[in-house]
Amino acid sequence: MFIYKWPADKQNGTGVVSQHSECHAKGGGISSYAGNKGGAASSLEECMGKAMLEIPKSRHKLTPVYLGATAGMRLLHISKPKESDEVLKEVADKLKTYPFSFKGATILSGQEEGAYGWVTVNYLLENYIKYGFVGHWLSPGRDTVGALDFGGASTQITFETKQTVENKDNLMKLRLYGRDYQIYTQSFLCYGRDQVLFRLLALLMKTQGSDRSIVHPCYPAGYSDSVKLSSVFDTPCNERQTHYKPEDVLQIKGTGNYDQCLGNVSRLFSFKNCSYSRCSFDGVFQPNITGNFMAFSAFFYTHSFLQEATSMSITSQEHFEDAIHVVCNMSFQQMTTKFPGQESRLKDYCTVSAFVQVLLFNGYGFDFHSFPHISFLKKAGGTSVGWSLGYMLSLSNLLPAEDVLLRKSLRSGAWSALIVLFCFLLIVALYFLLRAIRKKDTGNVI
Known part of the structure; x- marks a missing residue:
């Protein structure tokens, strides 16, 4: 479980999100509780109890809760769809008992999981937006970084490419911080x-x-x-x-x-039978890799x-x-x-x-x-690298921007710089003022 927070206003339509804390549930993922009624729900209790304590009580009803399930549940849905639905309903019913605003439980597709990991990587590297010297959020205009994810049941590769994506299933379009991105993403189930x-x-x-x-x-x-x-x-x-x-x-x-x-x-791989101009393996199209990557x-x-x-x-x-x-x-x-x-x-x-x-x-x-x-890397800037932050960044587009009672203040670094600048200008002003007074006094004596 990850707890994220963001200011009441937004930047170009997307909330500026940061990680507050994380909690790792004991035992396996929720898919491991298939056939064990009540097990998946019980596994959430410790972390949800932590959320109850860490999130201010006055914000409970305003705090949205999302549950995203990944490859383990995708496999369960393939082999035992009825049990998969039961597990998902069980955890959803459990989350509804807490005083938060539950928004739903869903199984992410492999492409979504890969794309959200890519969003996380580039957000943490400030490739979308960064805080400027004078307290403004700026677009740095840097190249994005590819993402390599390796979980328990699947592995994902995601990166921007200028090449033609021959299989449109591998093409995803995202809009973040007022900019559009087109990325190649592929998830390999059973390769976790x-x-x-x-x-x-x-x-x-x-x-x-x-x-x-x-x-x-x-x-x-x-x-x-x-x-x-x-x-x-x-x-x-x-x-x-x-x-x-x-x-x-x-x-x-x-x-x-x-x-x-x-x-x-x-x-375990198949490097034969490619119907595209280029494949990675198992007949899956992949353009040539370019640029930097983060593997987590x-x-x-x-x-x-x-x-x-x-x-x-x-x-x-x-x-x-x-x-x-x-x-x-x-x-x-x-x-x-x-x-x-x-x-x-x-x-x-x-x-x-x-x-x-x-x-x-x-x-x-x-x-x-x-x-x-x-x-x-495991973490960047104190935040865990993975799909969950990217998931929240994308979902924050669906959240209404609240009214801001106070204007966003400058960060301490910007304040310090302005104070130093103010002191310098004050000293310069005093110098010229004293010089003018001395000049005037000299003129009066003559």
């Missing part, structure tokens, strides 16, 4: 972090011809695990086997082999782990690939020694890192020239 892990397990079972035990080249050597088949195939991203038994257990043994890992991860969510965590694990400053494609090679060839003992207390997460870093390598370089088309133009 969690779904990639499940898809790779299913692929290894298929290629090794076993649903009982497999060797996993992306898991570190010395690591072993067992999982129920239900956890692998209870997703529309994986096709269930003919003789699928949910309670059967799969034994997994890690071998820690970078080359074999990369080869298997690459098979799981992109940031993956990049951060690679740097910490290898003590490398990753600023080039070569550094990135070298770091992945090192991590994928580390034993589980080496990993746990370096990162004690993180055993449950360590096994997946090689898989995810190799996936990001294929996605960025083979899929999106980044190379040694363009990779240095990617910034991996």
Whole structure:
């Protein structure tokens, strides 16, 4: 949950929004409560209680509340539409019990999720609007920055392009701060972090011809695990086997082999059958990437782990690939020694890192020239980078601008500058006044 605030007036039709606070609900996303009646609603209580305390009571009825669901709910809607509707209704009914102005719960499309992430990135970088020296909001006229998002169930790429967007499904038009923007955006469902892990397990079972035990080249050597088949195939991203038994257990043994890992991860993509002038993968049109990009969510965590694990400053494609090679060839003992207390997460870093390598370089088309133009960030200016701020910025177009009782004051920096300028002018004025008086006195003596 994110709490945002903005002034009563607006700039060219869009509210100037800033993040007040955030709260992370315990447990999984609301889609994880499918079939668990009351679970999704209960998961909201702690964060909504925090909102009740942080938002002034006098503003409760005037505070709009929106719920946006993303890829996890998109997958649930595909596989179990009835349960998806039930979860969405349950959380909506729960939010209506609070004294805020509930505006609705909706499942965002993948293109919307990508576009809102792009809006957030460029807002935080002040590419739309920035506060000027004398207290006016100004349009800086800078180029926008592309957005790379990597969630649990999907991944998104969004950027402005001057090239023709051959598939109009990838074209979105936005109006923010009095300006129109045309962007390319694409969301790949089933290419999020969690779904990639499940898809790779299913692929290894298929290629090794076993649903009982497999060797996993992306898991570190010395690591072993067992999982129920239900956890692998209870997703529309994986096709269930003919003789699928949910309670059967799969034994997994890690071998820690970078080359074999990369080869298997690459098979999760399809680089054939493109009906456009250029495709990224799976037959999806994509223009050539241009300009700078910001990569956030799981992109940031993956990049951060690679740097910490290898003590490398990753600023080039070569550094990135070298770091992945090192991590994928580390034993589980080496990993746990370096990162004690993180055993449950360590096994997946090689898989995810190799996936990001294929996605960025083979899929999106980044190379040694363009990779240095990617910034991996979690926050910018104290605000979390993600789709939610962009969502609120866009929704604020629908909110009426309230009457402003007082004119917007200058920020402290602008006030300080004006005070210094005033003092300087006052000193100059006094100097010339004293000089004039002395001149007059001298004239009277003569």
